[in-house]
Amino acid sequence: EAGVAQSPRYKIIEKRQSVAFWCNPISGHATLYWYQQILGQGPKLLIQFQNNGVVDDSQLPKDRFSAERLKGVDSTLKIQPAKLEDSAVYLCASSSTSGGAYNEQFFGPGTRLTVL
Amino acid sequence: KNEVEQSPQNLTAQEGEFITINCSYSVGISALHWLQQHPGGGIVSLFMLSSGKKKHGRLIATINIQEKHSSLHITASHPRDSAVYICAVRPNYQLIWGAGTKLIIKP
Numbered sequence A: 001e002a003g004v005a006q007s008p009r010y011k012i013i014e015k016r017q018s019v020a021f022w023c024n025p026i027s028g029h030a031t032l033y034w035y036q037q038i039l040g041q042g043p044k045l046l047i048q049f050q051n052n053g054v055v056d057d058s059q060l061p062k063d064r065f066s067a068e069r070l071k072g073v074d075s076t077l078k079i080q081p082a083k084l085e086d087s088a089v090y091l092c093a094s095s096s097t098s099g100g101a102y103n104e105q106f107f108g109p110g111t112r113l114t115v116l
Numbered sequence B: 001k002n003e004v005e006q007s008p009q010n011l012t013a014q015e016g017e018f019i020t021i022n023c024s025y026s027v028g029i030s031a032l033h034w035l036q037q038h039p040g041g042g043i044v045s046l047f048m049l050s051s052g053k054k055k056h057g058r059l060i061a062t063i064n065i066q067e068k069h070s071s072l073h074i075t076a077s078h079p080r081d082s083a084v085y086i087c088a089v090r091p092n093y094q095l096i097w098g099a100g101t102k103l104i105i106k107p
Helices: none
Strands: A005-007 A010-013 A019-024 A031-037 A044-050 A053-056 A065-068 A075-079 A088-095 A111-115 B004-007 B010-014 B019-025 B031-037 B043-049 B052-056 B059-064 B069-074 B083-090 B101-106
Touching (some): A031 A075, A044 A075, B019 B083, B019 B101
Antiparallel strands (some): A019 A075, A044 A053, B019 B069, B031 B043, B052 B059, B083 B101
């Protein structure tokens, strides 16, 4: 079974530039998560999708971050414009649900963003 | 007070030692996850527990729902076990993450 795919693996940009990350979850997984992990900290949930609907985006800085999952499969996360404090690893994860319960999450390799 | 507390924060041990990492939480949950993160690497799910005990190779995870406590054990530890181990609990659709335990196993 193929895992969660993310691209790019690394990205270096200057502040005020824009960047986009892509995630392809495990086939059949209805739930997709984007996390931000700053060095030395645990992951912080940015947004959670159930199919193509948003379940939780309470911690997404909506003035600069946006995410979409138009067809309920792959997803993109965009930052526009980037700030220095956005330097982090952006992790995508997916999970299936059964009987309304969420199963374990499978993580992609992450995209390491450096903002100069 | 954090809803998920892990201890210890850092642990250094010699190869072969028996390792225990603890996780206490303060909310009602439907499941608890143990995850592993290697430096520079992605996150791997080790266990998802809602009761009792699970074993996978040299890893054992236990949970006591009444006491709101879980432990992750590693038997015959090896340097390749060096990683950050994270406990996360699921009270609803969200996961609440612990801060992680950084484990270093010396040869």
